[in-house]
Amino acid sequence: MSESLTHPPRRLWRGSLVGLLAAAATLAVASCSSKEETPPPVDLPKATGDVSVQVHEFCGKCHQYPPPETFPRSAWREQVEQGYRFFKESNLAMAAPRLEDVVTYYEDRAPFELPPARHVRAATPLPVRFSQIRYPAPVKTAPPAISNVNLVHLFDEKRLDVLACDMRHGLVMVLSPYAKVPEWKVLGKVPHPAHAEVVDLEKNGKKGILVANLGSFEPTDDLSGSVVWLRPTGDGKLTPITLLKDVGRVADVQVADFNGDGKLDLVVAVFGWRTTGSILYLENQTTDWSKPKFVTHVVDERHGAIHVPVVPKGLLKTGKADFIGLISQEHETVVAYLNDGRGHFTKKTIYTAPHPAYGSSGIQLVDVDGRLDILYSNGDILDKPYLLKPYHRVQWLRNRGSFPFEREIVTPMYGVHRAVAAGFTGKGKKDIVAVSFLPVEYFPDRETLGLEAIVLLEQQANGGFARHVLEKVTCDHVTCAAGDIFNSGRIDLVVGQFCSTPSEHAITVWKNEGP
Numbered sequence: 001m002s003e004s005l006t007h008p009p010r011r012l013w014r015g016s017l018v019g020l021l022a023a024a025a026t027l028a029v030a031s032c033s034s035k036e037e038t039p040p041p042v043d044l045p046k047a048t049g050d051v052s053v054q055v056h057e058f059c060g061k062c063h064q065y066p067p068p069e070t071f072p073r074s075a076w077r078e079q080v081e082q083g084y085r086f087f088k089e090s091n092l093a094m095a096a097p098r099l100e101d102v103v104t105y106y107e108d109r110a111p112f113e114l115p116p117a118r119h120v121r122a123a124t125p126l127p128v129r130f131s132q133i134r135y136p137a138p139v140k141t142a143p144p145a146i147s148n149v150n151l152v153h154l155f156d157e158k159r160l161d162v163l164a165c166d167m168r169h170g171l172v173m174v175l176s177p178y179a180k181v182p183e184w185k186v187l188g189k190v191p192h193p194a195h196a197e198v199v200d201l202e203k204n205g206k207k208g209i210l211v212a213n214l215g216s217f218e219p220t221d222d223l224s225g226s227v228v229w230l231r232p233t234g235d236g237k238l239t240p241i242t243l244l245k246d247v248g249r250v251a252d253v254q255v256a257d258f259n260g261d262g263k264l265d266l267v268v269a270v271f272g273w274r275t276t277g278s279i280l281y282l283e284n285q286t287t288d289w290s291k292p293k294f295v296t297h298v299v300d301e302r303h304g305a306i307h308v309p310v311v312p313k314g315l316l317k318t319g320k321a322d323f324i325g326l327i328s329q330e331h332e333t334v335v336a337y338l339n340d341g342r343g344h345f346t347k348k349t350i351y352t353a354p355h356p357a358y359g360s361s362g363i364q365l366v367d368v369d370g371r372l373d374i375l376y377s378n379g380d381i382l383d384k385p386y387l388l389k390p391y392h393r394v395q396w397l398r399n400r401g402s403f404p405f406e407r408e409i410v411t412p413m414y415g416v417h418r419a420v421a422a423g424f425t426g427k428g429k430k431d432i433v434a435v436s437f438l439p440v441e442y443f444p445d446r447e448t449l450g451l452e453a454i455v456l457l458e459q460q461a462n463g464g465f466a467r468h469v470l471e472k473v474t475c476d477h478v479t480c481a482a483g484d485i486f487n488s489g490r491i492d493l494v495v496g497q498f499c500s501t502p503s504e505h506a507i508t509v510w511k512n513e514g515p
Contacts, residue, residue, distance in 0.1 A: 051105050054097040059083075061094065063330035063356040068109035070357045075385045076106035086274075117390040117412035122466035126456060127425050129513045130470065130493070133177070134505035137497075138184040139169045144506040145217075146496030151483040152198040154207060160485050162494055163209070164507060165193035172196050172211055172230065177485050177509060184506070188230040188240050192217050195252045201264055202289050206232040212269070214249040221276045225250035227268055229292070243294055244282060248272025248303065256310045256321035259283060259343035266294060267323050267337075269305035277303025279325055283343055299337060299345050304329030309365050314339070315372060315399075324374065326363045330356040334363060334374060334397060334405075348403045350374065359392060366421045368430055371399040379416030379436060386442035388414045388449075394434050394457065410465055414438060414451060415475055422482035422491045424512065429459040433470075433493055435477035439500055447473045454480075454495060454510075470510070476503070490514055 059065050071079060080103045087096060137144040145168035151160045154174055162175045172188045187209055195212040202208075208231050215224030226245040230238035243266065244250070252269035258281060259265065266282035278301050282294040304327050311322045320341040327333050332353035337345040351374075353360065359380035366375050374397040381389070393412050397405040415438040421430040434455050438446050453475040457465035479496040486492065490512035497503050 051101045055105050066355045068106050072113050073107050073110040077103050115390050119411050122468050126468040130510040133509040135507050137506040143499035143503045145498050146506055148195045149479050149481045149494050149496045151481045154198055160483050163196050165196050167192050187238050190228050199255050208232045210253050212250040212253045219273050221273045227253050248276030252307050254308050254310045258321050260341050267308045269308045272303040279305050302327050302331050307363050328360040332358040332360050350405045351397050362418045373399050375419050375421050377416045377419045381415045394419045417478045418480050420482045424491050431459050432457040435480045436475040437478045438475035
């Protein structure tokens with residue numbers, strides 16, 4: 001998700017939470033750009049020889065080699081200087097090429113401007129129509145920052161509620177669209193919630209909420225992150241209990257019985273920032289739920305984790321719960337963590353992006369043909385320079401029965417932060433909706449350019465996708481969800497507002513009215 005040359009500063013959402021998150025620099029869900037003005041170091045050991053070979057070797061020590069076409073010519077000096085600062089801080093024992101030689105190498109090979117993204121809009125109209133229902137934000141004093149929306153059965157097993165996190169106001173809240181007068185109900189206050197799930201953690205038939213808490217709206221390596229459980233009590237209220245604290249910013253938390261003892265364990269994406277962050281397995285050893293006990297195991301030491309969705313029956317259909325991790329920052333990779341049934345995990349790389357500026361923002365696990373594929377978005381833009389990048393896309397990672405998965409590009413989309421697959425058109429095929437985050441502070445020309453905010457990709461008979469634009473310009477979305485909200489037999493869409501300018505609504509429900 002992050003877009004610096006080496007050991008980049010990071011925000012959220014990619015997401016995807018991811019999305020992009022992904023958290024962000026006053027704006028995003030899980031990452032942000034550096035504001036440092038420190039001059040580049042000049043006292044590094046210097047390598048000698050061919051500059052091209054040196055650049056490939058030097059940059060490839062920590063991450064994929066960043067191609068010159070990743071950024072326009074005007075951006076490379078700042079990127080290289082920042083990379084040298086990170087290198088100096090890393091204390092790696094290696095010789096570095098002369099900084100000016102590296103700057104020249106990239107400037108000589110980079111384009112003056114990045115080329116525009118190429119895509120074709122659908123030749124025929126969308127075969128369904130939507131009506132929009134906007135629900136006001138519960139707090140009027142400042143714009144909402146909806147970092148996550150989730151469609152859940154909290155109050156009614158036959159009807160979907162909208163569970164949402166407002167990162168700016170520190171609220172975990174729920175709205176029931178089927179109510180006579182739908183209103184937000186605050187379930188709990190958590191400083192900077194990035195993700196929330198409904199879970200019966202005690203397995204006693206009572207539903208609580210599990211919250212991934214960044215703990216800081218700003219990017220930081222402070223150990224501000226936590227996992228908060230809103231525990232159900234007998235009076236219908238929820239009591240906050242901290243299950244994990246003193247870690248880097250937490251972007252996601254999911255549950256499964258990973259060791260086969262009948263108790264629900266946790267897997268936690270600790271996004272962190274530059275020097276903090278990891279993926280943790282929290283083994284449930286609770287005997288008294290008034291004092292829950294979880295033992296922490298490090299599964300992956302890399303920072304930048306955004307999403308960790310669980311595969312309950314196993315990716316290889318072993319019957320043992322696995323999970324998939326999306327790791328951003330300089331890593332930009334999707335990894336399968338295969339469980340031996342005792343809570344020990346083997347890593348298998350599903351996909352690694354071609355360069356460290358790819359901007360991973362989110363993943364969704366989707367069963368398309370009996371095998372679990374991954375819908376993947378890369379559109380994180382919250383690192384300087386703020387550019388429209390033609391390599392931001394919606395993509396499938398196709399499961400062909402072996403690792404890595406096969407990548408299939410669906411469509412380019414500037415700033416795509418989250419994508420979800422569902423049968424919106426009612427044809428029995430998986431369509432895709434994708435939303436973008438291109439905040440007006442960084443992209444003041446988004447109206448002039450008519451940038452796309454919500455796109456519906458209608459799957460065709462040949463497996464391709466026809467591109468329909470649902471909304472332009474208001475590219476203030478880092479999260480969306482799909483489901484039959486009104487029990488109509490049709491799939492509706494929920495989109496969250498993540499705004500830095502005044503907005504009267506927190507979410508918009510796109511009600512599917514059918515053909």
